[in-house]
Amino acid sequence: MKNLTSMLDIQKADTSKIDQVDFNNLVFGQVFTDHMFECDYKNGSWQTPVIKPYGNLSMPPSARVFHYGQAVFEGMKAYKDQDDQIWLFRPEENFNRINKSSERLAIPEFPKEYFFEGLETLLKMDSAWIQKGFGNSLYIRPFVMATEAGVSASPAGEYKFMIICSPAQAYYSGEVRVKFSEKFSRAADGGVGYAKAAGNYGAQFYPTNLAKEEGFQQIVWTDASTHEYLEEAGTMNVFFRIGDKLVTAPTSDRILDGVTRKSVITLAEDHHIDVEVRRVSVQEILDAAKSGELKEMFGSGTATVINPILGFGFKGEKYELPKIEDSYAKFFKDTLMKIQYNEAEDKFGWRHQVK
Template structure:
């Protein structure tokens, strides 16, 4: 069955897969909803977006994404409140960032109307996949890939913008301990660290595997020039609590400007938590840990919201953090999730309703 809206061509799936999904035992990012949004870039412009049944793509083996890595993505979530209303959290930030990432990889900007209209129509179709209750959400993955056939080393002239969705439960990765990087770097000055480029993640898998062999779950990346400054942790931005002061590194062309990170900073200011956004040295965090002044470390990101870090390793030494009840990590996670699920006042205007 086909219907048309102002800018979206919609083809509904003949039958839903939802009855075959065990929502109590979801593995993050492995189950996908019935539909996907697809929009192609050809002849210098984005074509009419389509929503169609979720399924495989057919690409030429010489498609440039396979050879030159022109691919960027975003991560977002939809939440359902107790009245069955569906909400997004700061989607404008994700839209702005995917176009900023695209620009850095010479990918054409995607139109705002297509992004929001396409995503809203998709979420209306998939509303039953969004379950109520804290921790339940629908993970949304917009992404762009280069599809032009040919192996000449030049930007593609054709692209495919897509949005796929995956139901998610509370994201819990178990106990997290991190290793401060002494050798490997996630990004360099002038590079693509600030972009959500697919290659950023490919490059970090190998050193992360090495860290796992030593008993750590993630790496805290240091600056590429000196390895003296702490930047971000694995797939998360990172915060340190020294005494009652919260410290995080400023964004630059090596560090992803996380939406959750930005939200934590805003909440810290709102609740008068002492905050410093500045370069953070490995030396000062090691010394704070040795002096008993390092109270907390936690990561922030879309999938996990806030992920407490229990300890870290550096130069063969391991440091454990104190087990505290009254933590900033719990405070921020509580504040953020209540806003996301429409259970608290949204002073910042962060919620975006799907109507």
């Protein structure tokens, strides 16, 4: 890979904020490290990347991101092992996906060498923010948005690519019960569901709030055409264990190609767990729950890794799942995290060391 360190404009913070942070009581995504990565696109090309102190941006109110929603993002994590080595987990997947998302929103592709050189330099500069210990990590948020001034309905000619980082503890969202959506959909055929477009997430908040009023924490979205097939759980991909078989919906232009999701599928196959990637109907899960064949449901994603789902609701009925000691959810979470923290063999080559 071409080394661009000499091309990075590095502006170090005068002092660090790290001694003001209580790492034992972090609220996810609310504390940010000393530095951030920034690169502007104008005149048809990406400019010199900059790493500078974390701080506010100055943008015109007519910046197109505010009017036409040209914004996509990614979620990644950095981990520190007991020898103070820094690791990323399948970062090329995130890089490829942010460019895939950008393409769908007519945003220019970001150069691979800029992304990795900028990200790794940023992580080394703020390495003290990556706390050791199983469950501790640094959440990484790359994103790109349209910054050109103007309110005409057309793609922007200027953009800003950024990376900001936030220290995180083991993510625990409490007991999670979900509602199967009867009316609302996350995405439709031909839409932007497969992209990590900012608007996808903003559109989820209202129906999720309605579900919370009924005592649920998340929604499992159903297909836009018939509402007969289950697709994603909130901001996570979702898995169902029917008997000893693991089932999950296929990716499509409606469903995000989750990095954790594809890792779970690979691990399942490697450990001879029967896994099927196919459409999953609401009726199939209702029948499995009533017969006792539905053993588990869990979501997968970067922030949570694996999030067990304890029950679900549909059309006014509520269903509880059994509590299983040797659950698939626990197995996948433990296995993935040991790989991420360099505590287990990485036979798939998923770890990426920041040197």
